Amino acid sequence: MADLSVRLAGLVLRNPFLLASGIWGESGDSLSGAWSAGAGGVITKSIGTAPRPGYPNPTVETYERWGLLNAMGLPNPGIDEYPREIEVARRAGAPVVGSVFAGDAAEFARLARRIAATGVVAVELNLSCPHAEGFGTEVGSEPEDVERIVRAVVAEVRLPVIAKITPNTSDPAGLAAAAEQGGAAAVSAINTLRALAIDVHLRRPVLSHGLGGLSGPAIKPVGLACVWQIFEAVSIPVVGIGGIRTGRDALEYVMAGARAVEIGTAVAFDGIGVFERLNRELSALLDEIGYARLEEAVGAAHTKL
């Protein structure tokens, strides 16, 4: 049985599978449910300064069996109410990473300080939501912005800061390098790809917001490329995200350079039991290939080109 535990920016995770932000992340019971189901750690829904209802439905659209579009619109209970949810998850023993979104560096710093005070083990900055006006990609597409935001947050909190990078860019590695420059302890990639679904009979976009983000198996090759490029550009650890559904998918990310991975859409497609299966599959695969510890495989594919 291969050792799946990983060290990530000072944390030790029992396995590399983190619940991705935005999935099972609004309530403390759900966060602890993901932890009981076998996640190595859980990331909260991205939390903002005030409660947000998000966009009207339809907010999701499945794309065949290989993708999912969403434009939730960053619904969240707001930083005043949310700490009680984190508390519930913490009491259940889950290592909780607090995700925050904001419109500028000062707001990011304020939110990060508040969420850091709730006992989370790290803070993830959502610099990459592709469909929320004034947030996400809109503040995270230029290296200077990323560096400034990360620097402002790092100055406020003692916890590891993880910058979540957008794939909707010509240079993901440049954004990651800017995050490193700003003092990030790790970068995570990718968030969803800007995407659209149209209903030809109704002659309109399906999602109420029009544009949304694509996740799920369809984006795995794009996520792998981002992680690959980022791994070559930075020396801080990388967290891989995008379309992971099997132990093999996860190992592909690890070999591309990820020390840990996040699981999102697979929870919708396969249920929360996916965490247990991922652990089982990854462990069996490492045994088969001949790795005693997952960490030995980090970046393994880079030595070959």
Place this chain on the structure above:
Amino acid sequence: MADLSVRLAGLVLRNPFLLASGIWGESGDSLSGAWSAGAGGVITKSIGTAPRPGYPNPTVETYERWGLLNAMGLPNPGIDEYPREIEVARRAGAPVVGSVFAGDAAEFARLARRIAATGVVAVELNLSCPHAEGFGTEVGSEPEDVERIVRAVVAEVRLPVIAKITPNTSDPAGLAAAAEQGGAAAVSAINTLRALAIDVHLRRPVLSHGLGGLSGPAIKPVGLACVWQIFEAVSIPVVGIGGIRTGRDALEYVMAGARAVEIGTAVAFDGIGVFERLNRELSALLDEIGYARLEEAVGAAHTKL
């Protein structure tokens, strides 16, 4: 039977389905084969100044049933030899669009002039190949570069110039607007998404070049979003590309703003017979929805948001 013909930048196409660049595009017989099979027009492989063998195999990797990765490395016979292939296709009656790639504006202009002299009906500029050092995305990711290249080409040729835009950017609409500014008669989008495939047993990337481009059904929602955004930003016509396999896919692109579409990976997945099927399906769908002419549907989804 709905009328599928479209006018595009002064051209009249019998139907909106163009053979995409890089597919069946190295030989004149193949180009005319696609035309006989029902394409509305054919686009050549991207041609450069000198012959290029491309990267060593493996150059392609299929991704389940919904995607394809490739890093061909822009193999092409070079502009000296290629005109004979165009001649073969022209003699068969096919409207041929000449695609070219180059490292800078001057080389683009020289190539465009040469290919324009072969009797093509338009020139497409590959500003978007994601995996060829010194070409494609590397010269087409900044609006200023796009504008300068397009301007240089437009100054050299009397034919409509189509700028093929990359999706590996934070702002596809900005690149399209730059192309319009430079004098492009149309923009086409999207080229492939930067992507990677890793073999965990061999611990290495599958494609010899490492990074490649993702095409096929997986990228359709991303292509639709790009076309949607571009349609809102420019007044020149848009050619939609990415993952089109059915008449409905094509109509989604048209409603998002495309006047014509290009078909690539579907030829690999479904064979060249896909053109006939696309024509049939699109025509039936327009009848069902109640459009007499495809052109009425261009951008139809924009009125609703």
Place this chain on the structure above:
Amino acid sequence: MRTIVRVTERVQETPSTVTLRFPYPPSAAPGQFVMVWIPGDDEIPMSLSYTQGVSKGITVKVMGETSRHVQAIEPGASLGIRGPYGNHFDVRARRVLVVGGGSGAAVLAPAAAEARTFGAELVVALGAIRADELLFRERFRSLGARVRVATDDGSEGHAGYVTAVAEDELARHRFDAVWTCGPEVMMRKVLAAAEAHGVPLFGSMERHMKCALGMCDACAFGSYHVCSDGPVFPADRLKATADFGRFHRDPSGRRVPF
């Protein structure tokens, strides 16, 4: 993927409730729900009130803007449907007490209909604010059920809550199961009564829904998600969930008291 369906039939069931029928081939079980998209407007969860055959149905009570729009829909209009989602009632019970309040009867009627095909004996306790708002009374009757009603204003049957009728039935007769849907305060009382008489209870829950895929957490209900673990919950799960009858979550995920 949504399927765009055309409404084939519209039935005004009560002054505030309308049934829409439309062809939708996927098979469905009573208790399951669909997400109903009113193009240009919201998409909302609706139980299937007709589950058998191709012609499915939903029965909509005016609650706010969107349900008002749904009600105004005429035959020929297009709806986007996805689903069915969620679990369902076990319709192979023998003696069932059905307790419905308000639009709750919408999900209980198809369950009763399918239970009849397995030969169940049905007693239905139906509550509404007024006699003319009693939903599916005739439908239950035509299934051979014994129907007892309660109205808030006493315009018919028991004057007051339907819970009293349910308690009375449980005290007098033996049942194998209680199925209930309605306001959570109502369901809490029915649960207490069923428990007192040792009868297994299954209640159909509602929470704000967005994805219906067990992902977005909008419908979080304690350690469950109504969209994927429910909407039908057995008594023990309801009782184990502190929020039951007390708190739900608004669209931002804030926990708000009923």
Place this chain on the structure above:
Amino acid sequence: MRTIVRVTERVQETPSTVTLRFPYPPSAAPGQFVMVWIPGDDEIPMSLSYTQGVSKGITVKVMGETSRHVQAIEPGASLGIRGPYGNHFDVRARRVLVVGGGSGAAVLAPAAAEARTFGAELVVALGAIRADELLFRERFRSLGARVRVATDDGSEGHAGYVTAVAEDELARHRFDAVWTCGPEVMMRKVLAAAEAHGVPLFGSMERHMKCALGMCDACAFGSYHVCSDGPVFPADRLKATADFGRFHRDPSGRRVPF
């Protein structure tokens, strides 16, 4: 998607030719080919020389760097395999003349083997530069085929091209089909002879291959693609294609004469 296989067996067939066997479950027909990836090196098309059962095989002649690497592979090594691709010989013929030059026998041997299971009578005309380079001679014999050979250096059989043997057989006997694989100049001659005697011919072609998916155009052969319309072509298609025996395309797509 490639399948990574482990080589289980390596057989030195002739001084310049090696067979590698490996477990690869997908079913295959004789004539079809696979793309063989030598990790860290190129990926090249190879006909399956063993098509039946799980243990497939390829038989590789040294042509350049990659085929030399393939040859050097020992049991236990990993190869990436995708396919099988392309069409195949119709093995339900009754009297077949098989004409193989050089490594061409690699694809003809499994066709002969499967034809035997349908009871075909086989005559094999086998050519090579030297006697020790005659590929699969014993394998054809053990199938019950009558084997005639030709060597460029006259070290065995007819001294000269195998086409002379084929012409001789066609002149003397009646055949239902000719199957051929080898240098295109050779196949051109065999085609002429088969035509002269009114015997349908099928030839297996080679072109530079990249995608093997009928997409990239690397293997363009007139209006056909060898990877998806071939590799086996009937005589009329070969004749209709001006490039046959005259031009192929290099990896850049340039048309170059043989």
